[in-house]
Amino acid sequence: MIDIFAKHAGLRESYDGLTATSPRNPFEVVIERPVSASVGIIEGRETLLFGTNNYLGLSQSKKAIEAAVETAETMGVGTTGSRIANGTFGLHRKLETRLAEFFRRKHCMVFSTGYQANLGTISALVNKDDVLLLDADSHASIYDGAKLSGAQVIRFRHNDPVDLEKRLARLKDHPGAKLIVAEGIYSMTGNVAPLDKFVDIKTRHGAYLMADEAHSFGVMGTHGRGVAEVQGCEDGIDFVVGTFSKSLGTVGGYCVTDHDGVDLMRLCSRPYMFTASLPPEIIAATMAALEDMQEHPELRTKLQDNAARLHAGLQKAGLKTGEHISPVVAVTLETVDQAVAFWNALLENGVYVNLSLPPATPDNRPLLRCSVMAAHSPEEIDRAIAVFGEVARHFGL
Amino acid sequence: MTDSITDISAMIIEKLLANPKVPRDIDGNSKIVEDLAFDSLAVMNFVMEIEDELDVSVPLDKLADIRTINDLAACLLTLKAAQA
Numbered sequence: 001m002i003d004i005f006a007k008h009a010g011l012r013e014s015y016d017g018l019t020a021t022s023p024r025n026p027f028e029v030v031i032e033r034p035v036s037a038s039v040g041i042i043e044g045r046e047t048l049l050f051g052t053n054n055y056l057g058l059s060q061s062k063k064a065i066e067a068a069v070e071t072a073e074t075m076g077v078g079t080t081g082s083r084i085a086n087g088t089f090g091l092h093r094k095l096e097t098r099l100a101e102f103f104r105r106k107h108c109m110v111f112s113t114g115y116q117a118n119l120g121t122i123s124a125l126v127n128k129d130d131v132l133l134l135d136a137d138s139h140a141s142i143y144d145g146a147k148l149s150g151a152q153v154i155r156f157r158h159n160d161p162v163d164l165e166k167r168l169a170r171l172k173d174h175p176g177a178k179l180i181v182a183e184g185i186y187s188m189t190g191n192v193a194p195l196d197k198f199v200d201i202k203t204r205h206g207a208y209l210m211a212d213e214a215h216s217f218g219v220m221g222t223h224g225r226g227v228a229e230v231q232g233c234e235d236g237i238d239f240v241v242g243t244f245s246k247s248l249g250t251v252g253g254y255c256v257t258d259h260d261g262v263d264l265m266r267l268c269s270r271p272y273m274f275t276a277s278l279p280p281e282i283i284a285a286t287m288a289a290l291e292d293m294q295e296h297p298e299l300r301t302k303l304q305d306n307a308a309r310l311h312a313g314l315q316k317a318g319l320k321t322g323e324h325i326s327p328v329v330a331v332t333l334e335t336v337d338q339a340v341a342f343w344n345a346l347l348e349n350g351v352y353v354n355l356s357l358p359p360a361t362p363d364n365r366p367l368l369r370c371s372v373m374a375a376h377s378p379e380e381i382d383r384a385i386a387v388f389g390e391v392a393r394h395f396g397l
Numbered sequence: 398m399t400d401s402i403t404d405i406s407a408m409i410i411e412k413l414l415a416n417p418k419v420p421r422d423i424d425g426n427s428k429i430v431e432d433l434a435f436d437s438l439a440v441m442n443f444v445m446e447i448e449d450e451l452d453v454s455v456p457l458d459k460l461a462d463i464r465t466i467n468d469l470a471a472c473l474l475t476l477k478a479a480q481a
Contacts, residue, residue: 358438
């Protein structure tokens with residue numbers, strides 16, 4: 001009998017190597033419970049949370065919690081069905097209308113997760129006769145959506161409009177539709193995409209552009225509509241995809257657009273059709289969090305101030321961060337052993353960040369990925385910077 | 398010269414050898430993943446460098462069938478011919 005797990009031998013070796021040298025398994029950190037948006041109990045200790053993507057702190061929104069409780073009491077806790085069968089409640093339609101209004105778009109489709117929003121949008125928009133042009137550093141959900149679509153996939157260099165244009169020019173005689181996919185903020189590095197430049201290129205080459213604003217929705221722009229709002233190029237983005245699981249603190253994903261053709265996507269997007277829809281209490285919490293976000297634009301100002309404070313502080317401590325100031329601040333290290341030891345020391349000193357390892361990181365180097373929150377106090381940020389500095393000195397970095 | 402599999406293979410090998418981590422004894426029959434210890438991301442990133450050299454784009458699905466340096470050279474030659 002062939003060992004069905006034999007294919008994982010390489011992964012097993014890497015995993016065993018990693019867990020043998022680390023005092024704790026970095027993939028099994030348990031947040032026993034959150035004390036607030038910025039503090040959680042890990043290993044019995046109060047720990048500063050700098051790795052949650054809870055950018056506006058709205059996972060703890062009182063308004064969202066009350067909406068979820070009230071809705072669960074009146075409507076129950078699940079829909080037990082797919083959107084195209086028995087899983088569409090009035091609340092789903094209401095959320096779609098609210099989001100379309102928020103983004104000033106004609107249409108919105110809500111998905112059960114952000115992952116499925118990318119999978120479901122990409123796979124419904126293109127097929128084997130079309131070409132997808134993906135930023136090389138795209139999230140796994142974009143690559144997986146590409147695979148599900150069957151379209152030809154061409155990668156362009158990360159955030160590089162010249163490289164994108166070169167690749168589109170090579171496709172000038174290709175008869176299929178061309179869809180460019182980029183992210184507003186890149187989840188691993190915090191890099192911000194030049195969406196305005198991509199809009200210019202896609203217009204000249206007759207391509208479509210989809211922007212995944214998962215990490216920038218609620219975070220960037222005067223109204224929180226993301227990087228496209230900041231760069232003044234929203235009209236040129238054909239499809240905006242995102243998630244509720246970051247700035248809104250719940251779960252679920254969306255696609256908004258002005259293209260009327262999107263209505264039929266509800267009947268051909270498999271990740272939309274063949275899964276249970278979002279439970280009513282999650283929809284209610286998401287709508288309440290969206291209201292909270294709109295009523296409190298000062299959260300975004302605070303977040304940007306906090307991001308700048310952490311970014312500057314880590315650089316001053318001599319650590320290597322990306323050049324963009326965004327709520328994702330990643331410290332790049334050279335070796336996996338160094339990163340594992342550093343990450344453990346941070347946790348033991350009360351700071352939780354994400355340990356990101358190759359090949360999930362760009363350019364094969366490990367990252368200590370921090371995500372900043374509006375809910376962090378200046379003192380909490382300074383404490384995290386101080387711990388980073390102490391650990392770096394301890395390891396002679 | 399990049400108009401035969403041999404020429405393209407030679408160009409690929411020259412580029413690979415610029416990386417000190419790549420074994421010195423590689424040839425056209427060397428397997429990219431097994432012999433060069435490249436993971437999937439490293440393969441995709443390396444192919445990007447070659448694409449620029451030949452002014453072609455290799456769709457990701459084509460990479461799935463490529464095992465050796467000569468396989469990659471053959472794929473690039475076909476794409477270049479189709480583009481001409």
